[in-house]
Amino acid sequence: MQSTLPGRISHGGQVPSNRTPIEVYTDGSKINDQTVSAFCAIANKAITKTWKAKLSPANTVFQAEMLALKAAIEWVNTANEEVNIWSDSESSLQALKSFNVKSKIYQEAQMTLLENSRIRLG
Numbered sequence: 001m002q003s004t005l006p007g008r009i010s011h012g013g014q015v016p017s018n019r020t021p022i023e024v025y026t027d028g029s030k031i032n033d034q035t036v037s038a039f040c041a042i043a044n045k046a047i048t049k050t051w052k053a054k055l056s057p058a059n060t061v062f063q064a065e066m067l068a069l070k071a072a073i074e075w076v077n078t079a080n081e082e083v084n085i086w087s088d089s090e091s092s093l094q095a096l097k098s099f100n101v102k103s104k105i106y107q108e109a110q111m112t113l114l115e116n117s118r119i120r121l122g
Contacts, residue, residue, distance in 0.1 A: 022041055022083045025040055026089075027068055028062075028065035030061045034057070037064040037067040039075070041072075051075065062089070066092045066105055066106065069093075070109040072085050073113060082119075086121075086122055093121060
């Protein structure tokens with residue numbers, strides 16, 4: 001079952017080969033002492049869902065990026081169609097492909113991805 005994830009998570013400038021009815025864009029950032037995480041979903045050229053969270057100043061950009069991906073994965077898990085989730089965080093995409101990461105947030109995101117083959121990341 002683990003082998004199904006690497007084929008659905010692209011990185012390094014690669015993108016999934018086709019567009020889907022729903023495209024989700026994620027981001028995490030840190031400016032001064034403000035760390036935030038967010039995603040937005042676009043369907044039919046319109047924003048259909050937005051989500052954002054303010055994190056502790058102690059959180060890293062990597063943690064913010066991963067939280068945005070996890071939140072997006074959980075939200076699209078309820079969609080009954082194929083969805084592409086886009087991230088500019090290659091390190092987060094790599095972490096999701098690795099089954100050696102022991103963090104709960106990664107493991108929960110991986111489990112959702114394993115249960116729903118309609119979700120692809122890039």
